[in-house]
Amino acid sequence: MAENITKLDKGPEAPAAEAIRLEGLHKSFGELEVLSGIDLDVRRGEVVCVIGPSGSGKSTLLRCVNLLEEPTSGKVVVAGTEVTDPDVDIDRVRRRIGMVFQSFNLFPHLTALDNLTIAQRRVLGRDQAVAERTARHNLERVGLTDKESAYPSKLSGGQQQRVAIARALSMEPELMLFDEPTSALDPELVGDVLAVMRTLAREGMTMLVVTHEMSFAREVADRVVFMDEGVIVEEGAPAQVVGDPQQPRTREFLSRVLDPAAAQLSE
Amino acid sequence: MTSKLSRRQRAKLIRTVQYGVLALVVLVFAFAANWGEIQRAFFDLEVAKDQFPDIVTTALLNTVIYTALGFAFGLALGLVLALMRLSKVPPYRWLSIAYIEFFRGVPALLVFIALGFGVPLAFQVAINQYATVMLALGLVGAAYIAETIRAGIQAVPKGQLEAARSLGMSQGRAMISIVIPQAFRIVLPPLTNELILLTKDSSLVYLLGLSLTQYELAKFGRDALNENRSLTPILIAGLLYLVITLPLGHLVRRLEARTAKAR
Numbered sequence: 384m385a386e387n388i389t390k391l392d393k394g395p396e397a398p399a400a401e402a403i404r405l406e407g408l409h410k411s412f413g414e415l416e417v418l419s420g421i422d423l424d425v426r427r428g429e430v431v432c433v434i435g436p437s438g439s440g441k442s443t444l445l446r447c448v449n450l451l452e453e454p455t456s457g458k459v460v461v462a463g464t465e466v467t468d469p470d471v472d473i474d475r476v477r478r479r480i481g482m483v484f485q486s487f488n489l490f491p492h493l494t495a496l497d498n499l500t501i502a503q504r505r506v507l508g509r510d511q512a513v514a515e516r517t518a519r520h521n522l523e524r525v526g527l528t529d530k531e532s533a534y535p536s537k538l539s540g541g542q543q544q545r546v547a548i549a550r551a552l553s554m555e556p557e558l559m560l561f562d563e564p565t566s567a568l569d570p571e572l573v574g575d576v577l578a579v580m581r582t583l584a585r586e587g588m589t590m591l592v593v594t595h596e597m598s599f600a601r602e603v604a605d606r607v608v609f610m611d612e613g614v615i616v617e618e619g620a621p622a623q624v625v626g627d628p629q630q631p632r633t634r635e636f637l638s639r640v641l642d643p644a645a646a647q648l649s650e
Numbered sequence: 651m652t653s654k655l656s657r658r659q660r661a662k663l664i665r666t667v668q669y670g671v672l673a674l675v676v677l678v679f680a681f682a683a684n685w686g687e688i689q690r691a692f693f694d695l696e697v698a699k700d701q702f703p704d705i706v707t708t709a710l711l712n713t714v715i716y717t718a719l720g721f722a723f724g725l726a727l728g729l730v731l732a733l734m735r736l737s738k739v740p741p742y743r744w745l746s747i748a749y750i751e752f753f754r755g756v757p758a759l760l761v762f763i764a765l766g767f768g769v770p771l772a773f774q775v776a777i778n779q780y781a782t783v784m785l786a787l788g789l790v791g792a793a794y795i796a797e798t799i800r801a802g803i804q805a806v807p808k809g810q811l812e813a814a815r816s817l818g819m820s821q822g823r824a825m826i827s828i829v830i831p832q833a834f835r836i837v838l839p840p841l842t843n844e845l846i847l848l849t850k851d852s853s854l855v856y857l858l859g860l861s862l863t864q865y866e867l868a869k870f871g872r873d874a875l876n877e878n879r880s881l882t883p884i885l886i887a888g889l890l891y892l893v894i895t896l897p898l899g900h901l902v903r904r905l906e907a908r909t910a911k912a913r
Contacts, residue, residue: 451812478818488813492831502817505827547813554817 401460402427402558402589403448408457410443417443419613421457425558430590432600432621435610436636441593442485444610445562448591449473449480462557478506481551481559485566487543489535495522495546496531499553507554514553521549525579541572545579558589565596597640601625609633690880697882701874705883708863709870710890716852716866717894719780720787721845727788728795733825735800746796753793758851762786766858779864783855791848798844802837803829839905846895846902867891 403425410418417440425431433441446452447459450466450473459467466476490498499518503509509517522528525545535543544564551559561580565573577599584590584603594600600607600621607624609617609632617630628634655663734746753761765786770776777785806829814824834841853868860869871887 449816451816474815474818474820477816480816482813482816484809484813486807486809488807488809490810490813490828490832492835501827502814502819505823506818550817 400426402429402462403591404458404460405444405447406458406460408444408447408459409455410440410447410452411455417613418447418454421613421615423608423615423618425589425591427557427589428587429605430584430588430592430603431606431608432604433591433593433608433610434595434597434600434625434636434640435616439610440613441610442562445560445591445593448560449477449482451482474506478502478554479557481548481554481556483544483547483551483559483561483564485563487535487540487547487567489543489547489550491535494532494534495527495538498535498546499550502550503553517553517555518549521552522546524552524582525549526575539572540568541575544568544576548576548579548583552583558591559583561590561592561594563593563595565594595640597625597637609636611636692881692885694878694880694882697874697878697880698886700878701870701883701886705867705870705874705886705890709865709867709887710893712864712866713849713852713891714894715780716783716787716855717845717849719784720791720852721848723784723788724791724795724844724848725841727792728799729830731792731796732799732803735796736803750793750796753790754797758786758790758854759857761790762854762857765789779858779860782858783852786854787848787851790851791844794844794847795841798837798840799833801840802833805836806832836909839902839909842898842902842905846898849894849898850891 401424403423405421405423408418408421408423409416419440421440421444423431423444433444435441443452447454448461448466450459454467457467458465461476462479464471464476466473489495490501493501496515496518499521500511500514503514503517504511519528519531522531525548527542527545527549530538530542530546535546538546548559548564564580565576568576573596577596580590580592580599581603592600592604602621604621606618607621608615609624609628609630611632617624617628617633623629624633625637628637731746731749734742735750737743737746765777765782810828810832811824814828815821819827852866855864855866856869856872860866865873867887867890871883874883875881
């Protein structure tokens with residue numbers, strides 16, 4: 384186990400089969416335990432969707448992967464680097480992990496293009512020309528070539544989220560984390576964002592996606608993880624977890640999500 | 651007694667009475683005042699003419715220079731104090747809070763006296779006049795500016811820092827490239843207000859004992875008042891302060907409107 388984990392600053396990293404490995408992950412905010420022992424592996428090139436009711440800890444789980452939240456205990460290993468090791472330079476690991484937020488979090492004082500170049504220049508040390516070339520390539524990937532000089536406030540929610548995805552991709556990450564990327568969007572704008580994510584998945588990107596989009600999970604995910612009250616209740620192929628859930632809590636959650644009207648009637 | 655007036659009639663009556671009172675006051679002033687005397691005291695054209703061009707080329711210019719020096723120093727120190735105030739290291743926070751509370755709590759006048767006379771006496775050093783002004787205005791201004799900038803930094807959504815950090819930026823880099831530029835946009839209106847206050851505080855420079863070429867508006871006006879026994883120079887000095895502060899005030903309102911629109 385220990386041989387697999389090579390720190391970034393100690394020469395070339397050993398190729399690990401897992402892009403993400405979570406072991407015995409606990410996270411508490413004060414008295415409240417949000418994660419109560421999570422074990423989860425995400426293989427390279429795998430798309431894993433995390434579903435579950437709000438407050439189940441799924442966003443916290445995602446934020447522990449790049450240490451936006453510091454786990455209370457347990458181990459997080461990303462691409463062979465143990466990020467929970469206090470000696471690891473987290474900034475160096477984070478540049479290999481793309482993250483997309485529910486509220487987009489584009490930098491409002493920068494144009495779309497500058498949103499994509501600033502970290503390339505300031506973190507990776509790329510010069511302006513190279514950074515812009517990469518940025519334009521990634522804007523093209525999300526279908527927003529014509530918006531490069533637009534400020535975020537001039538873009539629709541769906542466009543902002545696609546720019547945010549392109550911003551993460553411009554760092555050429557080894558894996559991508561998506562934290563409810565479509566939850567803040569008007570329904571008619573969800574499709575464009577999901578289409579971009581679908582393409583990414585097809586291209587072989589490793590993705591850990593917290594989502595409420597069951598059709599996306601069913602269609603794109605290699606594996607679906609159902610969480611409730613800080614633990615993984617059920618996981619497996621989407622056809623199994625979403626299509627034929629074994630656990631009563633999963634069944635109850637899915638019935639509410641897939642047919643809210645019917646669930647309300649039965650209450 | 652029941653009122654026979656409708657609501658609209660009553661409102662009209664009240665408005666008429668208000669205009670009547672106003673007209674009466676204006677009339678009393680117009681007839682009772684000795685206009686010749688007032689003009690001689692407040693706006694003597696001969697005296698007014700004598701003030702130009704020096705009141706602009708020397709006094710107004712010096713007011714602008716003193717204010718600019720003080721503001722530049724205050725802004726730099728204020729930013730440092732704001733970052734200390736938000737530091738994770740408690741002693742930095744304590745120092746910053748102590749500084750801010752002290753300099754907000756004492757009159758700017760005392761700071762000028764301390765720097766102009768106290769420091770040279772105590773340390774047996776002569777400080778350049780401009781440096782003294784810059785330090786005194788800046789030290790006082792920094793306390794207010796620090797609180798303004800701190801509020802601005804805290805007004806930048808937490809997600810901005812998270813997005814920057816998730817791209818691999820260090821805390822410092824994220825502050826410099828992402829948070830502080832946004833904070834400054836937010837605090838531009840209150841900072842401009844601070845500049846207006848500092849413009850007026852620059853009149854305290856008279857305490858330091860200035861040579862003729864170092865006179866700013868207030869001191870210049872006061873000297874000319876003694877010379878001419880007419881308020882005219884003071885009035886002109888006042889108007890020249892307005893030449894600086896009114897456009898700045900207008901700028902504040904425009905900036906505020908722009909900020910409101912951007913949200």
